[in-house]
Amino acid sequence: MIFPNGRHAGPPRAGEPTGIALWRQVADGLERAIAAGTYGVGTKLPGEKDIASLFGVNRHTVRRALAELSERGLVRAMRGSGTFVEAQRIAYPIRPRTRFSEIIGTSGREAGGRLIAKATEPAQAEIAHRLAVRTGSTVVRLELLRQADRVPVCVATTWLSAARFPDAARVYAAKRSITSVLAHFGVADYRRASTRVIGTLAEAGDAMRLALAPGSPILLVDSVDVDLRGQPLLVTRARFAAERVEFVVES
Amino acid sequence: MIFPNGRHAGPPRAGEPTGIALWRQVADGLERAIAAGTYGVGTKLPGEKDIASLFGVNRHTVRRALAELSERGLVRAMRGSGTFVEAQRIAYPIRPRTRFSEIIGTSGREAGGRLIAKATEPAQAEIAHRLAVRTGSTVVRLELLRQADRVPVCVATTWLSAARFPDAARVYAAKRSITSVLAHFGVADYRRASTRVIGTLAEAGDAMRLALAPGSPILLVDSVDVDLRGQPLLVTRARFAAERVEFVVES
DNA sequence: TTTTATTTGTCCGTATGTATC
DNA sequence: GGATACATACGGACAAATAAA
Numbered sequence: 123m124i125f126p127n128g129r130h131a132g133p134p135r136a137g138e139p140t141g142i143a144l145w146r147q148v149a150d151g152l153e154r155a156i157a158a159g160t161y162g163v164g165t166k167l168p169g170e171k172d173i174a175s176l177f178g179v180n181r182h183t184v185r186r187a188l189a190e191l192s193e194r195g196l197v198r199a200m201r202g203s204g205t206f207v208e209a210q211r212i213a214y215p216i217r218p219r220t221r222f223s224e225i226i227g228t229s230g231r232e233a234g235g236r237l238i239a240k241a242t243e244p245a246q247a248e249i250a251h252r253l254a255v256r257t258g259s260t261v262v263r264l265e266l267l268r269q270a271d272r273v274p275v276c277v278a279t280t281w282l283s284a285a286r287f288p289d290a291a292r293v294y295a296a297k298r299s300i301t302s303v304l305a306h307f308g309v310a311d312y313r314r315a316s317t318r319v320i321g322t323l324a325e326a327g328d329a330m331r332l333a334l335a336p337g338s339p340i341l342l343v344d345s346v347d348v349d350l351r352g353q354p355l356l357v358t359r360a361r362f363a364a365e366r367v368e369f370v371v372e373s
Numbered sequence: 374m375i376f377p378n379g380r381h382a383g384p385p386r387a388g389e390p391t392g393i394a395l396w397r398q399v400a401d402g403l404e405r406a407i408a409a410g411t412y413g414v415g416t417k418l419p420g421e422k423d424i425a426s427l428f429g430v431n432r433h434t435v436r437r438a439l440a441e442l443s444e445r446g447l448v449r450a451m452r453g454s455g456t457f458v459e460a461q462r463i464a465y466p467i468r469p470r471t472r473f474s475e476i477i478g479t480s481g482r483e484a485g486g487r488l489i490a491k492a493t494e495p496a497q498a499e500i501a502h503r504l505a506v507r508t509g510s511t512v513v514r515l516e517l518l519r520q521a522d523r524v525p526v527c528v529a530t531t532w533l534s535a536a537r538f539p540d541a542a543r544v545y546a547a548k549r550s551i552t553s554v555l556a557h558f559g560v561a562d563y564r565r566a567s568t569r570v571i572g573t574l575a576e577a578g579d580a581m582r583l584a585l586a587p588g589s590p591i592l593l594v595d596s597v598d599v600d601l602r603g604q605p606l607l608v609t610r611a612r613f614a615a616e617r618v619e620f621v622v623e624s
Numbered sequence: 625t626t627t628t629a630t631t632t633g634t635c636c637g638t639a640t641g642t643a644t645c
Numbered sequence: 646g647g648a649t650a651c652a653t654a655c656g657g658a659c660a661a662a663t664a665a666a
Binding site: 146150189195211216217218244246247258313314315316317318319320321322323325337339340341362364365367368369370371372373 | 392393397401444446462467468469497498564565566567568569570571572573574576588590591592593613615616618619620621622623624
Binding site for chain 2: 652653654655656661662663664
């Protein structure tokens with residue numbers, strides 16, 4: 123049956139038959155609109171039926187398009203509430219020179235950090251092994267909350283040898299940068315030796331500090347930084363809010 | 374006050390005062406037992422009160438130890454049921470030579486794969502850009518379910534240029550390996566150019582295919598593989614079951 | 625289907641040693 | 646020294662989920 127406007131109920135138009143699936147065209151259109159700033163971060167997209175009439179397609183087509191964008195993390199649909207534009211993830215390159223402040227800074231954001239705990243303790247077997255010190259020897263543990271533009275990005279637990287870096291906690295409190303702490307103890311440069319990434323769900327404490335809903339996914343990153351002779355300096359276990367970062371490895 | 378057994382309510386013993394927290398000693402003990410195979414993968418640990426009497430400590434101390442192991446992913450506690458030993462994550466190195474079958478094989482597992490969908494379609498803008506072809510030009514899309522020891526590890530969507538690799542789907546169905554498909558078209562070798570990892574929650578379809586509970590975290594990996602001259606060959610979007618892999622980057 | 629026992633999760637409390645200000 | 650906060654350790658009680666009878 124032909125409708126008054128000349129269209130029939132069957133397959134769609136969307137301008138011309140380009141050979142590209144309609145829902146893809148809708149998804150691309152929405153993506154461009156988001157990229158162009160028509161819909162800002164955190165704002166609500168128009169309702170599905172509004173988008174449908176905007177593009178002249180069926181609501182199911184819009185749903186398929188939104189599902190695509192949702193899977194790619196661009197938007198998040200909340201039942202009964204609407205579909206919202208997600209914040210863009212911070213691109214976090216993993217390479218020999220991996221410094222939180224530098225990475226956040228080059229992404230055009232302001233890096234921040236807060237020391238939420240510090241301790242001097244005997245090294246547990248696994249930490250000691252990765253730090254290349256004897257099990258039970260004294261290490262300094264720093265618990266940091268790191269932020270980009272005041273938004274918490276990760277909670278990181280860092281261990282250093284207390285013999286090589288005595289008072290590291292106090293120095294960090296003053297300098298507010300791991301790199302500065304190492305420099306203070308005469309380490310001019312260092313590099314990332316290994317990085318291990320696993321995905322899991324946030325613990326209650328981390329979720330709270332990262333301002334995440336319970337059950338939110340996190341990226342748990344275990345890393346070892348070494349000096350230029352290959353001697354381990356730092357062992358870190360960081361919990362990143364998964365929705366706020368993307369790790370990038372270039373070969 | 375001193376109890377009949379000579380202990381008082383205050384600080385602990387656990388053999389001797391080693392200076393290491395009791396709960397840590399319990400955690401280490403359990404970890405060693407798991408590593409030694411006393412408790413195999415998937416089996417249930419003794420109940421908390423049993424472990425407590427085994428180590429001669431309070432149940433709360435055991436709970437603190439189990440929380441540590443749980444946070445590290447070694448065990449998973451299920452209320453009303455017990456605490457179970459988790460399967461070790463497959464170490465998945467990300468480097469220039471990144472081949473699924475090779476990685477699974479060297480981990481001592483048997484790699485498997487199943488083609489769950491194939492299509493020939495015009496390239497979407499983003500895919501085209503990464504594949505260095507014109508938007509709208511024809512590409513082959515392969516949807517693969519990849520397994521290690523019959524356990525699903527990831528669902529991967531791979532795009533190839535249809536001009537360069539015509540009939541890629543049919544060839545894959547016969548060879549059952551991406552590397553073989555490329556070899557069939559004269560590509561002797563290729564390497565991983567870039568890898569992007571984000572963490573999110575599984576979509577319903579992926580969760581089902583990966584045999585994951587709804588709401589399980591996944592690692593979404595976007596990658597580009599290029600030939601030795603740097604020409605893009607494959608663009609892949611893979612969804613890994615987060616609980617089954619750990620990505621490793623060595624510098 | 626209902627009941628019962630088991631097991632983990634979450635509170636309450638008490639007490640002690642240590643680090644910090 | 647004193648005051649305070651915190652981590653550790655223990656004891657008990659009950660809730661909630663699960664599994665078996």
